[in-house]
Amino acid sequence: MLPYTEEYFKNYFEDSEPFESIRPSKVWYEERKDFSAKSIGENRVSHADNKGYELLQGKPIFEGELLGGCIDSIYDMLTPYTHKDEPNIIKEYNIFPSLEDWTGKIMFLETSEVKENPETLRKMLLKLREMGLFEVINGIIFGKPQDEVFYEEYKQILTEVVGNNDLPIVYNVNFGHATPRCILPIGVKARxxxxxxxxxxLENPFMT
Known part of the structure; x- marks a missing residue:
């Protein structure tokens, strides 16, 4: 486990000292290209130029309960992009949060190891916009793209598609598929x- 990930992971155990806040990693890592046994013991390639949290628009400080996930998986839940029957199952069993559920939340989103091209990300974000989510949430935090692929392109698309200039968007947060990563607990109120x-x-993750 990478040191940054280990530091925050350990803090979720009940007998640990609670940490005050999650801060950006000073480094980022290229993901492995080979996951076979011959790669055991080989270190990832690290880069000491992580840019920290980037405010793309809106107020720099905002609060709300955390709700979100991988945007690729979210899009799969809402469209027959990967599995034709998935949206029907999601709708039948009310799995996807309603507009009311999203109200006042901080939406966290990140992209997968697929490294979707910018236009596919645009399509995914447009789906969330059509559902009215960007009008009811308190802000967005967006994870670092794996290997920093399409890093600048994703930033531009986020600000173009959201369509709500007052909605805060913070980019390059260390969670999701890129390494190193921390854990964001769904349902916990955060600033x-x-x-x-x-x-x-703003509340104990173990009490929610």
Missing amino acids: VDAINQEITF
């Missing part, structure tokens, strides 16, 4: 502070 470069939990 995002792009000025001080921290995400602070």
